[in-house]
Amino acid sequence: MKDVASAAGVALKTVSRVVNGEPGVHPETAERVRAAIHRLGYSRNESARVLRRGRTATIGLVIEDVADPFYSGLGRAVEEVVIDHGCLLLSGSSGEQPGRERELVETFCARRVDGLIVVPAGEDHTYLRSELEAGTPVVFADRPPGAGLDVDTVLADNVSGAGQAVRHLLGHGHSRIAFLGDNPAIFTAAQRLQGYRAALGGLYDERLVSMRPPSLEAVRDDLARMLALDDPPTAVFAGNGRYTVTVLRALAGRPLALVGFDDFELADLLQPGVTVVAQDPSWMGRVAAELLFRRLRGDVGPSEHIELPVRLIPRGSGERPALPR
Amino acid sequence: MKDVASAAGVALKTVSRVVNGEPGVHPETAERVRAAIHRLGYSRNESARVLRRGRTATIGLVIEDVADPFYSGLGRAVEEVVIDHGCLLLSGSSGEQPGRERELVETFCARRVDGLIVVPAGEDHTYLRSELEAGTPVVFADRPPGAGLDVDTVLADNVSGAGQAVRHLLGHGHSRIAFLGDNPAIFTAAQRLQGYRAALGGLYDERLVSMRPPSLEAVRDDLARMLALDDPPTAVFAGNGRYTVTVLRALAGRPLALVGFDDFELADLLQPGVTVVAQDPSWMGRVAAELLFRRLRGDVGPSEHIELPVRLIPRGSGERPALPR
DNA sequence: GTGAAAGCGCTAACAG
DNA sequence: CTGTTAGCGCTTTCAC
Numbered sequence: 001m002k003d004v005a006s007a008a009g010v011a012l013k014t015v016s017r018v019v020n021g022e023p024g025v026h027p028e029t030a031e032r033v034r035a036a037i038h039r040l041g042y043s044r045n046e047s048a049r050v051l052r053r054g055r056t057a058t059i060g061l062v063i064e065d066v067a068d069p070f071y072s073g074l075g076r077a078v079e080e081v082v083i084d085h086g087c088l089l090l091s092g093s094s095g096e097q098p099g100r101e102r103e104l105v106e107t108f109c110a111r112r113v114d115g116l117i118v119v120p121a122g123e124d125h126t127y128l129r130s131e132l133e134a135g136t137p138v139v140f141a142d143r144p145p146g147a148g149l150d151v152d153t154v155l156a157d158n159v160s161g162a163g164q165a166v167r168h169l170l171g172h173g174h175s176r177i178a179f180l181g182d183n184p185a186i187f188t189a190a191q192r193l194q195g196y197r198a199a200l201g202g203l204y205d206e207r208l209v210s211m212r213p214p215s216l217e218a219v220r221d222d223l224a225r226m227l228a229l230d231d232p233p234t235a236v237f238a239g240n241g242r243y244t245v246t247v248l249r250a251l252a253g254r255p256l257a258l259v260g261f262d263d264f265e266l267a268d269l270l271q272p273g274v275t276v277v278a279q280d281p282s283w284m285g286r287v288a289a290e291l292l293f294r295r296l297r298g299d300v301g302p303s304e305h306i307e308l309p310v311r312l313i314p315r316g317s318g319e320r321p322a323l324p325r
Numbered sequence: 326m327k328d329v330a331s332a333a334g335v336a337l338k339t340v341s342r343v344v345n346g347e348p349g350v351h352p353e354t355a356e357r358v359r360a361a362i363h364r365l366g367y368s369r370n371e372s373a374r375v376l377r378r379g380r381t382a383t384i385g386l387v388i389e390d391v392a393d394p395f396y397s398g399l400g401r402a403v404e405e406v407v408i409d410h411g412c413l414l415l416s417g418s419s420g421e422q423p424g425r426e427r428e429l430v431e432t433f434c435a436r437r438v439d440g441l442i443v444v445p446a447g448e449d450h451t452y453l454r455s456e457l458e459a460g461t462p463v464v465f466a467d468r469p470p471g472a473g474l475d476v477d478t479v480l481a482d483n484v485s486g487a488g489q490a491v492r493h494l495l496g497h498g499h500s501r502i503a504f505l506g507d508n509p510a511i512f513t514a515a516q517r518l519q520g521y522r523a524a525l526g527g528l529y530d531e532r533l534v535s536m537r538p539p540s541l542e543a544v545r546d547d548l549a550r551m552l553a554l555d556d557p558p559t560a561v562f563a564g565n566g567r568y569t570v571t572v573l574r575a576l577a578g579r580p581l582a583l584v585g586f587d588d589f590e591l592a593d594l595l596q597p598g599v600t601v602v603a604q605d606p607s608w609m610g611r612v613a614a615e616l617l618f619r620r621l622r623g624d625v626g627p628s629e630h631i632e633l634p635v636r637l638i639p640r641g642s643g644e645r646p647a648l649p650r
Numbered sequence: 651g652t653g654a655a656a657g658c659g660c661t662a663a664c665a666g
Numbered sequence: 667c668t669g670t671t672a673g674c675g676c677t678t679t680c681a682c
Binding site: 041043044045046047048050051056058065066067069072073075076079083088089090091092093106107108109110111112130245248249264265266269270271 | 366368369370371372373375376381383390391392394397398400401404408413414415416417418431432433434435436437455570573574589590591594595596
Binding site: 012 | 651652653654657658659660
């Protein structure tokens with residue numbers, strides 16, 4: 001900038017004014033400065049700018065896995081909003097590891113991101129308190145923070161979504177409905193179990209429930225065990241997108257009814273089409289990002305807890321009748 | 326840092342030493358400093374550090390769309406490598422728009438990223454020249470840069486992959502093989518067309534080729550037009566993952582043979598399973614990122630052009646015989 | 651309209 | 667082992 005200034009025969013500050021589009025520069029001077037900038041191939045050093053201004057125009061996003069379609073859809077929507085606000089997105093995957101989540105968040109904070117959107121992997125977020133007190137807005141998406149932290153959240157209506165799935169299957173004559181879902185330590189998994197259990201009422205049978213990370217072998221074993229019962233399941237409710245796919249593989253053509261939580265590409269092309277309770281990851285991302293920018297603009301109202309509706313999409317697999325054994 | 330220093334009763338520089346794990350600090354002093362850091366909730370301001378040191382420990386990644394499974398797989402692998410090197414990833418989607426690609430790259434450069442990985446959308450990358458001369462390493466992945474830029478590239482072997490697909494179909498008795506692919510301005514699409522054409526030789530018929538963005542309507546129209554020919558196609562080669570899915574929808578159960586470029590989740594669960602020419606996006610991402618870090622470590626050899634092999638995975642759709650009309 | 655000076659928080663270079 | 671000083675490139679403040 002100094003070089004540009006002397007090349008254009010003006011003071012440092014004038015170059016700064018031109019670069020930032022500030023008013024109060026004679027058009028001719030501005031033109032001379034621009035010419036010098038172009039000639040020297042100058043581009044503003046953002047680090048210095050950030051250091052001086054205190055704002056980085058950067059948002060941090062921590063998700064579970066960028067390669068998971070749900071989270072990448074969410075991420076894409078966040079990116080869109082962030083770019084529209086003239087900011088950049090720093091992102092990282094926690095891989096469902098609390099330690100990694102914390103590391104990422106702390107690294108982002110050390111880089112002074114202006115705000116954070118977090119899909120938490122851990123249970124304890126007290127480490128965020130000082131950052132929050134320092135005024136960095138944080139929005140939790142998909143899952144809430146651990147106890148004792150009062151921040152904005154954007155969640156899906158998991159409980160009622162699971163209820164819809166179960167009632168749909170009940171309506172098609174099923175009374176033995178298995179639930180296969182992820183580790184109940186994961187908020188969404190626990191919520192969906194809760195919705196499942198509530199909707200089943202007296203029909204609930206814990207032998208038809210299995211919750212652990214979705215490996216094909218595990219799911220296959222669990223299903224085999226359930227199908228060997230005297231009163232085996234005639235339908236399955238799968239707790240998330242990855243589970244749905246894994247269950248499909250494990251079922252290997254067995255004609256059980258199936259409803260999955262989360263929509264996925266090609267669900268309609270399978271035979272039968274897969275009935276799902278669909279969330280809208282882009283919507284969640286957009287809502288979370290917009291809420292964050294509202295905070296960044298100075299909205300200091302009480303923390304908001306947005307719950308996005310989900311909807312059941314019948315495609316065939318969930319409408320299979322309950323066959324006699 | 327100043328506050329920490331006075332709280333611990335030491336000089337600024339000593340705090341700096343402790344924070345950076347530099348040697349030459351008495352363990353007891355270091356402990357006192359650490360206590361003060363903890364007590365005050367201090368965390369280093371990275372912007373100031375970057376300003377002073379000149380390196381940001383940040384890598385920029387420009388891809389087409391974070392929500393596309395191919396690119397998100399690539400992105401995830403890049404992220405992994407970047408984190409392993411103690412850096413952070415700034416990423417953005419070009420959405421296949423050259424202007425957006427350029428904007429992202431320039432913004433990243435203004436933020437002084439240490440290196441860039443780019444899946445280009447545009448044809449002209451002369452705007453990168455000054456940055457390259459300034460010493461910022463850049464690796465192009467999936468697609469090469471426009472003419473006149475001598476940088477590292479990591480590409481898939483598109484031509485021979487397309488050839489494999491076509492020969493596979495020829496081997497199953499097809500001689501009328503349609504090619505549906507994306508806009509030929511996109512490098513990979515053009516390369517695959519070239520491989521298709523070369524493998525078909527005299528059987529090539531331009532009426533069986535359609536290249537444009539993959540909308541369901543367009544694909545449906547094109548297929549209908551081809552199927553109405555006197556000598557209609559009995560097989561389809563789809564130019565990329567999105568195309569494969571779109572073609573499957575457009576075919577709506579018609580028993581044409583199909584081979585798609587790019588593997589996708591569930592390809593094995595469809596009926597019949599979808600035969601594909603599979604690339605490995607994670608591999609591409611990892612190779613690109615590792616090459617970038619090699620450059621960052623000072624490797625100044627001539628630019629490298631890595632071509633990753635692809636492999637055909639038969640699953641059923643590509644082994645359907647050529648039925649008489 | 652334009653400019654000079656101060657300082658953001660840190661690290662490099664050099665003393666002690 | 668510890669401290670002092672200078673300055674990274676910019677914006678802020680205030681003066682002209």
